[in-house]
Amino acid sequence: MNTKLNHSLRELAQLAGVSKSTASRVISGNGYASPEVRERVLRAVDELRYKPSAVARAMVARRTYNIGVIVFRDKLPIVSHTLYGRIIDEILMAAEELGYSIFLKTDREMSLRSTDYMLEQRVDGLILISRLQKNVIDYVKNFKIPYVMVNGSTEDPDVVHLVSNDEAGGARAAEHLYERGHRRLFILAGPGEHRSHSLRLAGFLDRIKQLGLPVHRSPRTLSDPAHGITVVESPESGFDSGVRLMTEHYGAFRAQGCTAVFSTNDMLALGAMKVLLEHGVRVPEDAAVMGYDNIELAAMYHPPLTTVSVDAAGIGRDAVKILDRLIGGEGDVPRLNEYASEVIVRQSTTRKEDEACSGIGNT
Amino acid sequence: MNTKLNHSLRELAQLAGVSKSTASRVISGNGYASPEVRERVLRAVDELRYKPSAVARAMVARRTYNIGVIVFRDKLPIVSHTLYGRIIDEILMAAEELGYSIFLKTDREMSLRSTDYMLEQRVDGLILISRLQKNVIDYVKNFKIPYVMVNGSTEDPDVVHLVSNDEAGGARAAEHLYERGHRRLFILAGPGEHRSHSLRLAGFLDRIKQLGLPVHRSPRTLSDPAHGITVVESPESGFDSGVRLMTEHYGAFRAQGCTAVFSTNDMLALGAMKVLLEHGVRVPEDAAVMGYDNIELAAMYHPPLTTVSVDAAGIGRDAVKILDRLIGGEGDVPRLNEYASEVIVRQSTTRKEDEACSGIGNT
DNA sequence: AAGTGATGTGGGAACGGTCCCACAAGAAAC
DNA sequence: GTTTCTTGTGGGACCGTTCCCACATCACTT
Numbered sequence A, B: 001m002n003t004k005l006n007h008s009l010r011e012l013a014q015l016a017g018v019s020k021s022t023a024s025r026v027i028s029g030n031g032y033a034s035p036e037v038r039e040r041v042l043r044a045v046d047e048l049r050y051k052p053s054a055v056a057r058a059m060v061a062r063r064t065y066n067i068g069v070i071v072f073r074d075k076l077p078i079v080s081h082t083l084y085g086r087i088i089d090e091i092l093m094a095a096e097e098l099g100y101s102i103f104l105k106t107d108r109e110m111s112l113r114s115t116d117y118m119l120e121q122r123v124d125g126l127i128l129i130s131r132l133q134k135n136v137i138d139y140v141k142n143f144k145i146p147y148v149m150v151n152g153s154t155e156d157p158d159v160v161h162l163v164s165n166d167e168a169g170g171a172r173a174a175e176h177l178y179e180r181g182h183r184r185l186f187i188l189a190g191p192g193e194h195r196s197h198s199l200r201l202a203g204f205l206d207r208i209k210q211l212g213l214p215v216h217r218s219p220r221t222l223s224d225p226a227h228g229i230t231v232v233e234s235p236e237s238g239f240d241s242g243v244r245l246m247t248e249h250y251g252a253f254r255a256q257g258c259t260a261v262f263s264t265n266d267m268l269a270l271g272a273m274k275v276l277l278e279h280g281v282r283v284p285e286d287a288a289v290m291g292y293d294n295i296e297l298a299a300m301y302h303p304p305l306t307t308v309s310v311d312a313a314g315i316g317r318d319a320v321k322i323l324d325r326l327i328g329g330e331g332d333v334p335r336l337n338e339y340a341s342e343v344i345v346r347q348s349t350t351r352k353e354d355e356a357c358s359g360i361g362n363t
Numbered sequence C: 001a002a003g004t005g006a007t008g009t010g011g012g013a014a015c016g017g018t019c020c021c022a023c024a025a026g027a028a029a030c
Numbered sequence D: 001g002t003t004t005c006t007t008g009t010g011g012g013a014c015c016g017t018t019c020c021c022a023c024a025t026c027a028c029t030t
Helices: A009-016 A020-028 A035-048 A054-061 A084-098 A113-119 A134-142 A166-179 A195-210 A239-248 A250-255 A266-278 A296-300 A312-327 B009-016 B020-028 B035-048 B054-061 B084-098 B113-119 B134-142 B166-179 B195-210 B239-248 B250-255 B266-278 B296-300 B312-327
Strands: A066-072 A101-107 A125-129 A147-150 A161-164 A185-189 A222-224 A229-233 A260-263 A288-290 A307-309 A336-339 A342-344 B066-072 B101-107 B125-129 B147-150 B161-164 B185-189 B222-224 B229-233 B260-263 B288-290 B307-309 B336-339 B342-344
Touching: A009 A020, A009 A035, A020 A035, A054 B054, A066 A084, A066 A113, A084 A101, A084 A125, A084 A312, A084 B101, A101 A113, A101 B084, A113 A134, A125 A134, A125 A312, A147 A312, A161 A166, A161 A195, A161 A312, A166 A195, A166 A260, A166 A288, A166 A307, A166 A342, A185 A195, A185 A239, A185 A266, A195 A229, A239 A250, A239 A266, A260 A266, A266 A288, A266 A296, A266 B296, A296 B266, A296 B296, A312 A336, B009 B020, B009 B035, B020 B035, B066 B084, B066 B113, B084 B101, B084 B125, B084 B312, B101 B113, B113 B134, B125 B134, B125 B312, B147 B312, B161 B166, B161 B195, B161 B312, B166 B195, B166 B260, B166 B288, B166 B307, B166 B342, B185 B195, B185 B239, B185 B266, B195 B229, B239 B250, B239 B266, B260 B266, B266 B288, B266 B296, B312 B336
Parallel strands: A066 A101, A066 A125, A125 A147, A147 A161, A161 A336, A185 A229, A185 A260, A260 A288, B066 B101, B066 B125, B125 B147, B147 B161, B161 B336, B185 B229, B185 B260, B260 B288
Antiparallel strands: A101 B101, A222 A229, A307 A342, B222 B229, B307 B342
């Protein structure tokens, strides 16, 4: 009658009639053990349903094979966020491959609570995602635990960063719209304090300028009917904000004869597109719309949204790989890891004359 | 010079000039300690940046305050899945409140690997999500570790289940479409081996029958022009499947004069709706579309999709709460926990004459 | 026959906490 | 002045592993 919950190595050894040293050797697989002894021990393992305690093992090995992932984000969704969720999915798979388990925490208050928790020697390393503020980084730095930062917004050159090349992506987006003949643009920019949003906008505007469309750049709203470039900055980055802002500026959009909307993320773009559709503006015939992130939703929308993809898979995978190297003691990992952005052309910027595509609203 | 990485309680006690028993009392906060001693110890904590080792603590306490979450799902996205992601978000927050940390694993091969991992006394309890097969449950049962199952598909009455009341939700959906006057229905059902899909379909068809529309139920495709009820079952449940199936059966849909589509999840419904829109069918004027899950996307689509909401928040929160009670030794937790489904009426089933709504395509 | 080496096994310290128990010191009671 | 009680502190076993080292055994050499 094995009513006892968990059996220790000592009990296992006793049942097998060997010392716990020997049992340990069989279980962990390093060290000598004669075939018959091995056999006896393994039989005892079966009988007791013995499972070695990872805790005790971690204690002596001073290694947990756990990685802590903390997502700093103030609003839901956090894990189910279309971009962070994808990164986490990849982190989980990469961790599995390298033998790590993932401790996941979200921190909505930017407090140090969850960080503290992780620092209690529960994990071998840390992956910090999103809105990282200096105080968190400084705090983590105090403890000699390896960590990498994903999509953070600090410029600290010591920190190992993994980011998408948002500036280049913004430039590509500008090229795409320019090539399609758009000259009067409406730009819906997400919160400027976020690294991605500001770089995407910067990259876009710089390229536009290079292409010969003079742009007056301004941190706030800039209306420049002469060149047809309107930048509206939003303090939020969700679908609802896109709806709100586009509704608010719909008049200006029409008045200035804009033919395209570019947004620094897909949610804003979709919100804007929805407003256009509801006003009877045909996309892409009357106006093109382009986003950024390549969220799942973008491909499913009607019409499908042209966007710039972010290599979430690469970022997630490498975050684990690089962290593993840091944990292993390698110090020469690259500090700045940028991931390419690629324009994904879909129907929302593709006029019929440009390409064959399934029809829309032939009523 | 504190170059040493982590300091132990012994070192801390030494610096403070007390025994480690005393230091432990100050740190953990139970037991006597005079103010001056407490002061000395706390000063030493600051100086050494002392952090107690959670591993050592777990060792002696035989309690980790960790909960393992395993999502059994064969395809990506897993964490970023619109429904499971939301549940995980809630689990994370509820766990935080109760002082637990979350170990997250995904298991795409339905293997016992990740389960094994968790069973190595790393966690106090287990939350098993999705496609659970009997072998996993049987395996976990062998070890006396508390666990709950979310949205699983086993019928084992011993297992603590948390599920949405899919049958009732399906019935509500049927009522909604019936009330709006739809009599010829096209039903796009997800894989029947999944608990949710089969129950939603069953609930829907039963209610339809009660409402006086005779239904010939069949596990495969059933075409019954007399009553206008067409059930198509899909082996997959994604957006693409919705597109594929609707494209395939578009002819039948028109021929039978169907006025509404009901799908057992939102992804299928959106796929179907996209096909209809591309064929120039106006939604909701020419045909209503209704899904299930209330994914984020549903509200954002154009037109917004009427759907049935699943109480992901309630399920996620209670999964942790119930597990906590099990961990605490309570045995009398309810075995079957059902969460209400609620119809969320949006534009995709709302004709203009029913309600005022923003215009569509007034070209 | 004694020495040498290979081979397999066991003893026990260590990891870093918790917590039971012993005990010292001073206060209160008689 | 001795006993009893209270209050604060220290000693040390213990949790379940790993791993170093000691040692027993036996075959093989010289």
